[in-house]
Amino acid sequence: MQLSAIQQDALTEIANISFGKAASALSVLMEEQVNTNVPCFQLKTVETASDAIGLADELVTEIVLKIKGDVTGIILILMQPAVAQELEKILNEVGVSSALPELGNILAGNALTAISKFLNLTLISSVPDIATDMQRALIVSSVFQLGEETDAVLLLSAQMSLSKTQLSARIYFLFDEVSTQKIIEVIPKS
């Protein structure tokens, strides 16, 4: 898939606004400043997407949500298990009971609303699922939610960290081939 410079800028812009919106919602929830590194996008195959995300057998906690609507995809929120426990503790203290699913809902909901507005398409998130296990085992199993015949995926990624506690998580949006085409069609070409 060949992208023009303008299409590449538009995809970077989608990454920026969606992760930016998610970060500000997280900041309100955690009552703490959230720093986001420069969000980026990559075009990957299903086989290489999991390698792009990280080390194979490192233990991680993953929150995963499906994206439904005009385009389909998945959202992965990855963090060290100790970070997940710490976030859970902090959120429980401010009265959020099922902390990690709620965190997934808030990050996904805000990011998707921003993308929906930007692209004028409807994107809705599913209920979250959570597991802690080897990174590749989780990612590969999640990626199949894009459909078994998907080869190319659009991967948007960013790392967020809380300024005081230094807790950090990586967030990924993956879109299947058909949805990637759809997104590229609606973004400005020139």
Next chain:
Amino acid sequence: MNIVVNTADFVVDAAPNVLSTHGVGSCVVVCLFCRPLALGALGHFMLPKAPATYLSGFKYVDKSLDAMMDALLKRGVSKRNLEVSLIGGAQMFKVLESSVMNIGQRNVEEARQWFQRNGLLITLQDVGGNVGRNVAFDLDTGVVSIAKSG
């Protein structure tokens, strides 16, 4: 020497090397060992059945096992000498993968059917559950070691 096999790939090698692969979830890993030649192959495959449009690569269990067997036969391996290990096929998520037959189960089933068609018996099997696995296959001894996350 330890050789790491990536997802959607297989490697054929001989003693004294060790073939290993990491973070096996719903994927399946197949180890085939020919003891008389101290030669074997480890494959790490993602999905059960290749669609007709799939031409190259080792993502699917059925086509990849065909290719892996061809590669072993070319190295002088006889099918009746093969020791077969089948590992993986876990269900990593409860809600997402709640369909009747999840991908992990279907991968395992596809591999079993392939072995049956090819007249091979499974000698070691560690499949299903909901944990990730690391696999190391020692081509000197034929021993397959499995480490689980939970």
